[in-house]
Amino acid sequence: MKQSNTTEQKMNSIRAGILGANDGILTTCGVLFSTSIASGNLTLIFLTGISNLFACALSMGSGEFMSVSSQRDLEQQLIKKESNKLRNNRKEQLFQISKYYQNLGVSKELADETSKHFSNPIQELLENNYNIELGHAVSPISAALFSLIFALIFGSLPLLFMCISPEHLRLPLTLIGCLISSNLVTYLSGKLSNSFTFKSLIKNTIFVLICILANYIFGYLI
Amino acid sequence: MGKKISIVGKSNILRAAVMGANDGLISIGALSVGVANSNMSKFNIEIAIISAILAGMISMAIGELVSVSAESNAEHKIIESSTAEYKNNKEKVVDFLVSKYMQKGLNKHLASLLVADLLKTQAVRTYIQIKYGFDMNDTVNPIFAAIASFIAFPIAGSIPLLPILFNFGINRLIVIFMTVLISLIVIGYLAAKVSGYNTSKVIGRNLIFGSFSMLITCLIGGLI
Numbered sequence: 262m263k264q265s266n267t268t269e270q271k272m273n274s275i276r277a278g279i280l281g282a283n284d285g286i287l288t289t290c291g292v293l294f295s296t297s298i299a300s301g302n303l304t305l306i307f308l309t310g311i312s313n314l315f316a317c318a319l320s321m322g323s324g325e326f327m328s329v330s331s332q333r334d335l336e337q338q339l340i341k342k343e344s345n346k347l348r349n350n351r352k353e354q355l356f357q358i359s360k361y362y363q364n365l366g367v368s369k370e371l372a373d374e375t376s377k378h379f380s381n382p383i384q385e386l387l388e389n390n391y392n393i394e395l396g397h398a399v400s401p402i403s404a405a406l407f408s409l410i411f412a413l414i415f416g417s418l419p420l421l422f423m424c425i426s427p428e429h430l431r432l433p434l435t436l437i438g439c440l441i442s443s444n445l446v447t448y449l450s451g452k453l454s455n456s457f458t459f460k461s462l463i464k465n466t467i468f469v470l471i472c473i474l475a476n477y478i479f480g481y482l483i
Numbered sequence: 484m485g486k487k488i489s490i491v492g493k494s495n496i497l498r499a500a501v502m503g504a505n506d507g508l509i510s511i512g513a514l515s516v517g518v519a520n521s522n523m524s525k526f527n528i529e530i531a532i533i534s535a536i537l538a539g540m541i542s543m544a545i546g547e548l549v550s551v552s553a554e555s556n557a558e559h560k561i562i563e564s565s566t567a568e569y570k571n572n573k574e575k576v577v578d579f580l581v582s583k584y585m586q587k588g589l590n591k592h593l594a595s596l597l598v599a600d601l602l603k604t605q606a607v608r609t610y611i612q613i614k615y616g617f618d619m620n621d622t623v624n625p626i627f628a629a630i631a632s633f634i635a636f637p638i639a640g641s642i643p644l645l646p647i648l649f650n651f652g653i654n655r656l657i658v659i660f661m662t663v664l665i666s667l668i669v670i671g672y673l674a675a676k677v678s679g680y681n682t683s684k685v686i687g688r689n690l691i692f693g694s695f696s697m698l699i700t701c702l703i704g705g706l707i
Contacts, residue, residue: 283549305530308521309531309535313531319700328502468548472542
């Protein structure tokens with residue numbers, strides 16, 4: 262966790278982008294399949310696909326902005342509250358820090374002694390109680406933009422495949438577009454977090470197929 | 484990673500439900516405005532919206548499952564590697580912790596004493612707690628969060644469908660806009676309460692983003 266601020270911010274934005282991309286792919290592809298089965302009207306399929314792509318990207322982007330910015334507000338609120346409460350009460354500060362270490366198995370004398378030596382006791386308390394590290398804020402705008410743009414780019418791939426494919430191959434090619442796009446995202450996210458395995462690609466393919474199958478069945482039911 | 488969720492860790496399921504509902508409302512609301520502003524028939528508009536609700540609901544649940552299970556995978560990897568690290572190279576773990584406490588202002592002697600005490604009982608758990616910020620006895624459970632958003636998304640997503648199913652006689656675009664905006668206030672309020680966020684800010688943002696999304700798709704629907 263000892264990364265520089267900017268690296269961590271970048272990682273968080275990319276994580277948002279990957280979430281957005283996955284949602285963009287799965288909803289677009291799902292809608293294309295269920296409308297194809299339910300109606301077969303090309304204008305309807307295309308219009309629903311493209312409206313849904315934008316609706317999904319916008320909603321992912323705003324959801325990301327909302328959750329990151331609200332989280333940041335909450336952290337700042339907590340930081341302010343705790344700092345105000347404790348700035349004027351050093352005894353309480355030391356008591357709480359000592360208690361935290363005693364709960365982790367440190368003897369009372371040592372915990373008491375240690376608590377006096379922290380150069381920034383308020384930060385120590387925030388870290389212990391809320392897992393907040395000062396100066397580690399994520400930018401809500403960059404998270405939102407990544408989510409929006411990734412959803413649009415990767416979600417448009419299945420749509421593109423559908424548009425260029427001949428009529429009798431439309432659904433299989435759309436499915437292939439969806440699988441390529443989705444596994445590309447899995448590959449990228451695995452590489453970025455250093456946890457890429459071929460198993461994750463297989464797992465992802467199964468997830469996508471379940472998703473499409475469910476939409477296929479629902480399309481029949483409509 | 485464990486860092487960000489830990490504050491709201493307890494209400495993870497509720498949060499997933501509210502987020503699912505909010506997402507359902509904004510994305511299906513935007514889609515509905517888009518298709519309602521095109522020249523499709525009422526029947527086709529209904530098919531489009533219902534398909535989108537189903538697709539969104541499935542993708543929402545799978546997305547939630549994938550992201551939470553990735554997180555729990557990452558946690559398990561950390562637990563495994565930290566356990567091995569502690570077993571094979573105890574000095575390295577001790578050095579890491581001592582230097583971490585020296586950065587925080589403790590002198591070398593005190594830091595060594597503290598670390599020795601910390602590692603006396605439940606060494607690996609304490610090491611993980613300090614280095615990565617999560618409790619290994621309290622890791623994430625992906626299933627419930629996924630179920631929560633799977634249920635919440637279609638409930639909120641069917642709200643924009645209502646003005647189309649029951650023709651109110653007024654311009655349906657306006658009715659969808661109003662219905663969605665009012666629901667966004669309610670869900671924004673719930674979201675803020677569940678997570679302890681600032682209520683008016685959340686509602687304000689929800690309204691801005693909701694109307695922005697609907698305006699854009701409205702334009703797209705009109706263009707095609």
